[in-house]
Amino acid sequence: MAASTDKTYTCPVERQMMFKMENTRICRICAAGSNRQEVFTNLSLDLIPGCETVDELLMSYLKETNLEYRCECGSTLSGQRSSFATLPRVLVLHLKRFRYTSFYTLKKDRQPIHLNKDLVVSTKQDACVYSLVSIINHIGKNAGGGHYTSDGVDPDVEVEDPDCWFTYDDARVTKTSGAYVCKKRKQSAYILFYKRHD
Template sequence: MDISRSHFSVDRHHKLCLLAAFKKAVSLWNPEFKDLHQKDAHEFLTSVLDQMRCLGQQLQVLASSIGSTYSCPVEGHLVFKMQNTRTCKSCGAESTREEEFTHLSLDLVPAHGTVQQMLEHYLIETELDFTCECGATTSGQRSSFINLPRVLVLHLKRFRFSPTLELTKDNDPVVLSRDLVVPSSQGGGCYSLVSTINHIGGTVTSGHYISDGVDPDVGQEDPTDRWFTYNDAVVTETSGASVCERRERFSYILFYTRRD
């Protein structure tokens, strides 16, 4: 909240102190982020969201003690449920399991695959080796949304292990979908791209993170399509169309907001 309140401050020293305090708080929970070495943005984001969720109940009690209320922003905006269904290919027996997520990790689709295609690929049924009570050993497994979040976070799997178990980066281009249609058992939802986190660099051991985000004061239908690129302390004005064109090979985490 301190960082949010200082957004328009011109006091650089104060901002640096706040960011250092934030990093220290995160590292108390996850010591991996204590040093100054390069870290993975997706792992850092996941750690921050997990910490915020774990603090939710404690903050609700604290708020109640001073006559106020608190609702966790992660629970209210990012959390959604998925249903995993396993079906025996022989007898048709099904088993289901529900699981909560704050984001989805998607495999890249070769040859300029779109984000919409990547999401659809995540939801299609895949073959699974599983011994059913009927004796059959092959089942199909598929995932589906039970409900939809207000903000959908998609992590693109650009870092993967090669056949020789060497960690490599995949720089294949991804067509960034400005609009996304997501189905669920409670009805589908339409989403708009509002931010990207990008890894600039060709290897897993080097690189630089920059972020792009839509101007929160400009609506999605505004013809100016004004975005900003955040490159450390350098902030430049850009457009959503330019972001989608320039980030095809570097996009790593995408943020979509649901349109009511």
């Protein structure tokens, strides 16, 4: 429709949530390397024992890891690091609450994660502050069942309290606060939506 009226169309997902990550590989012996960029709409973060906050999980995702790669110098070991090349308006973080056991059964990980209300995310050129605006939760003790709810701010509702949030549970909507949600959803938060401060 946009093309037929000489207008340009930008997908709202692209405009709001798309960003680029840069993967840098460096040989451990000769320091030769390569850079490659990939497009993302979200990041999936492993729940790692010892990581207690969202920013610690994100830092773990970005840290350098060993990579088996045959370099021209003959070395088979390189280091690989991911970094943000661009930043989205809305950063979506998926907490990997579900994983397969060694017996190939699906298990829910109920590790408590402190939900940062604000998150600082950096590229090589810039740093931005993001605020948590919504959470999708999996309510249930195991992966075989449960119920999904959502908590979030509503930009279309004028409120005096800057920490006013709403809980959406099927057709029921209740008023709550961001502080209460962050405390209550430590073990059930599944997908986090952070909005950039412009």
